[in-house]
Amino acid sequence: MWQRYKTLIVAIFALIFSHHALADGAWDSYKSRFLMPDGRIVDTGNKSVSHTEGQGFAMMMAVLNDDRDSFDKIWGWTRTTLKNPENGLFYWRYNPVEAQPITDKNNATDGDTFIAWALLKAGEKWSDKDYLNESDAITKALVAHNVIRFAGYQVMLPGAKGFNLNSYVNLNPSYFIFPAWQDFANRSHLMVWRDLINDGQKLLGKMQFGNPQLPSDWVSLYSDGRTVPAKQWPARFSYDAIRVPLYVYWFNHNSPQLQVYKTWWGRFARDKTPAWVNVTTGDPAPYMMDGGLLAVRDLVLQPASAAQPQITAQEDYYSASLKMLVGLSTK
Numbered sequence: 001m002w003q004r005y006k007t008l009i010v011a012i013f014a015l016i017f018s019h020h021a022l023a024d025g026a027w028d029s030y031k032s033r034f035l036m037p038d039g040r041i042v043d044t045g046n047k048s049v050s051h052t053e054g055q056g057f058a059m060m061m062a063v064l065n066d067d068r069d070s071f072d073k074i075w076g077w078t079r080t081t082l083k084n085p086e087n088g089l090f091y092w093r094y095n096p097v098e099a100q101p102i103t104d105k106n107n108a109t110d111g112d113t114f115i116a117w118a119l120l121k122a123g124e125k126w127s128d129k130d131y132l133n134e135s136d137a138i139t140k141a142l143v144a145h146n147v148i149r150f151a152g153y154q155v156m157l158p159g160a161k162g163f164n165l166n167s168y169v170n171l172n173p174s175y176f177i178f179p180a181w182q183d184f185a186n187r188s189h190l191m192v193w194r195d196l197i198n199d200g201q202k203l204l205g206k207m208q209f210g211n212p213q214l215p216s217d218w219v220s221l222y223s224d225g226r227t228v229p230a231k232q233w234p235a236r237f238s239y240d241a242i243r244v245p246l247y248v249y250w251f252n253h254n255s256p257q258l259q260v261y262k263t264w265w266g267r268f269a270r271d272k273t274p275a276w277v278n279v280t281t282g283d284p285a286p287y288m289m290d291g292g293l294l295a296v297r298d299l300v301l302q303p304a305s306a307a308q309p310q311i312t313a314q315e316d317y318y319s320a321s322l323k324m325l326v327g328l329s330t331k
Helices: 001-034 052-064 068-082 109-125 129-146 178-189 192-205 243-251 256-267 289-300 317-329
Strands: 147-150 154-157 168-171 217-224 225-227
Touching: 001 052, 001 317, 052 068, 068 109, 068 129, 109 129, 109 147, 109 178, 109 217, 129 154, 147 243, 154 225, 178 192, 178 217, 178 243, 192 243, 192 256, 243 289, 243 317, 256 289
Parallel strands: none
Antiparallel strands: 147 154, 168 217, 217 225
16 A cells, blocks of 8 residues: 555656646746847847846846746846936846947837836845845836826836827837836735726727727727727737737736637637737738747647746747746646
8 A cells, every 4th residue: 555655646647747847948048039048038030139128027027936046147138228317217128249339329119018027026035125126116217208198098008108199198008017017016005006907907908909809019098988999000919919929818817808809819720720810901911830830829728738838949039038928827
């Protein structure tokens, strides 16, 4: 009898350790592909530039993989190189081959949000008040420079400059990072974060365009409350908006707002799902989902079978990042 129990215990531990090995292996693969020795994350699909999105993603991955050394390296480069001393936010893009690597002094609120969120998680995980104070300073700056009330909604602009056009504002719904906003609300007890969550969800309900009934990557909110695909970008549910259902799921695994994505993707066999769709015309992409896009689809349609991420040698930065974020959203 004891031998049978011993065999069972060994099998259970083997399963546990193999699960962790997969997770750790994915993070190791990600670092080996995209993390430079100085802490810069390289976007291999975009001429090896870096941006706050990638820095923030990787900081969160490091925290949830309990890798403080990598976290400090990534945060150190981000703070030293990208922090804007004038407003406490971060320059959104760094191009290493330019004589002046930072030409656009604007921020991107998805990157800022992930950086602040990762610092909050790091402070809690490793009991470090410095991380928590840095996170608080960034969230305070976000509220001061990027959050406005418009058309009766509390909204977070995608950047401090260029998105408020008076009669309308341009929004990026993939910057509605609900689980981060929830953690900021829990820490600060400020109503602004709860208002962003509630109004962001209301706005997503209005951003269901055309036959697909999906949000476009960029959306204009007019002063009368209308929402339309922003004219400055293609009217597509594409590589930005793919993160909308990811963050909705991360916030609430059972959110009714996931239904529109289930309905759209449920029309297609897994290997015949278009990579994007024009929400105005209904025209699909001429190529199919793969890599990280498929990982998000699988998360929404079959969350119970979501596998640990596998980062391939051919995978570009964004596809690998989506896979890693899908894995984090289930933890």
